[in-house]
Amino acid sequence: MTEQPTTVATVADGIARISWAVHVQEAGFWEAVGVVSQAVEQSLVEHGRVEVLVDPDDQVAQRVATWSGLRREGVLRGYHLEDGSHVDRIVYARLASDPPVSEPGGFRALLNSFLPRKRAIGQVLLRDLDDRVLLCQLTYKQDWDLPGGVVEVGESPQLAAVREVQEELGLQIEPGRLLLTDWLPPWGGWDDAICLVFDGGAHDAAIVEQIVKQDREIRSAAFCTPAEVADRATDFTARRVAAALANLEGGPAYTESGG
Numbered sequence: 314m315t316e317q318p319t320t321v322a323t324v325a326d327g328i329a330r331i332s333w334a335v336h337v338q339e340a341g342f343w344e345a346v347g348v349v350s351q352a353v354e355q356s357l358v359e360h361g362r363v364e365v366l367v368d369p370d371d372q373v374a375q376r377v378a379t380w381s382g383l384r385r386e387g388v389l390r391g392y393h394l395e396d397g398s399h400v401d402r403i404v405y406a407r408l409a410s411d412p413p414v415s416e417p418g419g420f421r422a423l424l425n426s427f428l429p430r431k432r433a434i435g436q437v438l439l440r441d442l443d444d445r446v447l448l449c450q451l452t453y454k455q456d457w458d459l460p461g462g463v464v465e466v467g468e469s470p471q472l473a474a475v476r477e478v479q480e481e482l483g484l485q486i487e488p489g490r491l492l493l494t495d496w497l498p499p500w501g502g503w504d505d506a507i508c509l510v511f512d513g514g515a516h517d518a519a520i521v522e523q524i525v526k527q528d529r530e531i532r533s534a535a536f537c538t539p540a541e542v543a544d545r546a547t548d549f550t551a552r553r554v555a556a557a558l559a560n561l562e563g564g565p566a567y568t569e570s571g572g
Contacts, residue, residue, distance in 0.1 A: 319352040329360040338373050345373075349381040357409045366392065366402035378405040382414045384426035432506040435474030436461030438492055438557045439484075439513035439520075445536035446554055447513075447521075448545060449481065452530055457545040459510065459554065460534070470509040478513070482534060483525030486513050493557040496569045497549070510557045 316334045324330045331352050338345045349365075356363045365383055367374045379385065383405035391399045412419035436459040439447035448457040462477035464470050471488045478486050489512030497506045524534055543551045552571025560566045 318348050321352060321356050323360070324364075327361040329356040329363045331356060331363060331365050333377075338377065342373065342377065345377045346380045349377055353381055353383065353407055357407065361409045362406055364404060364406040366404060369401055369403055375403060375405075379423065379427055382411075382423065383407045384411070384423055386426070432504060433464040433470050433473075434461060434497075434506055434508040435464050435470040435472075435477065436508060436510045437474045437478050437486060437489075437513035438510055438554070439478075439486065440515045441518040441520075441536045442515055443518070443536075444515075444558070445518070445538055446542060446558070447534060448537045448542065449534045450532040450545075452528075452532055456547045456550065457537070457542075458550055461510075471511055474509070474511050481527045481531050483527075484520065484523060489513055492560050492566070493553065494567045495553050495556070495571055496567075498570055508553065510553065512561070 316336065318337045319331055319333045322330050331349065333345070333349055333352075337348050353363050363383070365378050366389065367378055369388070375385075384407065386404045386406055389402045389404050392402045393399055412422065414420050414423055438459060441447075447460065449460050450457050460478045460481055461474045462481070464473040468476075471491070475486055475488045478484050491509060492512050493508075493510040495508040495510065497503075497508055499505050518536055521534060521536065526532075526534065537545060539555070542554050546554065549570045549572075553568065554571075556566060556568050556571055
């Protein structure tokens with residue numbers, strides 16, 4: 314007897330979970346999309362949410378889930394299977410209130426759920442009149458770095474850099490032009506990221522006396538010579554600082570890990 318193509322289980326009030334048999338995908342990609350799409354639509358008649366848990370190694374199943382109108386929501390780590398094992402599963406879901414994928418807004422939302430997202434970091438290059446660079450000694454790592462931080466969702470990198478300087482150091486800095494775009498490869502448990510360094514201008518060294526540190530993140534801050542930057546910062550941060558300084562008269566420039 315042929316196994317049912319799809320299985321629908323109510324896992325919580327208003328929530329249905331769909332799975333499909335191996336032969337559904339073996340029949341062909343678009344045939345599988347048609348079968349799963351139909352199951353999704355039928356389940357949404359009586360449920361407000363329909364979800365699918367997909368093996369991260371099953372690329373075809375991920376594509377079937379996506380083109381069946383299910384948005385990628387994230388990774389469920391250590392999911393407990395009936396055989397007692399624990400595995401990771403990608404969660405895809407669709408709500409009854411989601412706009413149809415046939416509409417532009419619904420299709421864009423679907424694409425937005427699975428397209429790559431790059432972390433962005435905004436930093437500011439602040440100098441004194443002797444061309445020393447302001448570095449911060451951070452509480453959560455040993456090395457020193459330029460002031461700045463992660464760009465929030467919907468926030469411009471330039472405004473993020475200025476906001477971080479205000480929050481971490483209590484300094485109001487006018488947003489300057491972009492000096493450097495630096496790609497950071499995966500490192501120390503972090504995914505890769507784009508670091509954007511903006512010109513914070515040249516200031517009297519006495520500006521450090523105006524600093525009000527955010528103690529949770531900043532131990533201290535000081536203007537540093539190139540030799541001190543090389544001594545206190547990681548090699549890739551030192552390269553980024555040197556590249557940003559070199560580009561004060563031109564650009565914007567692009568580097569990878571500062572080089």
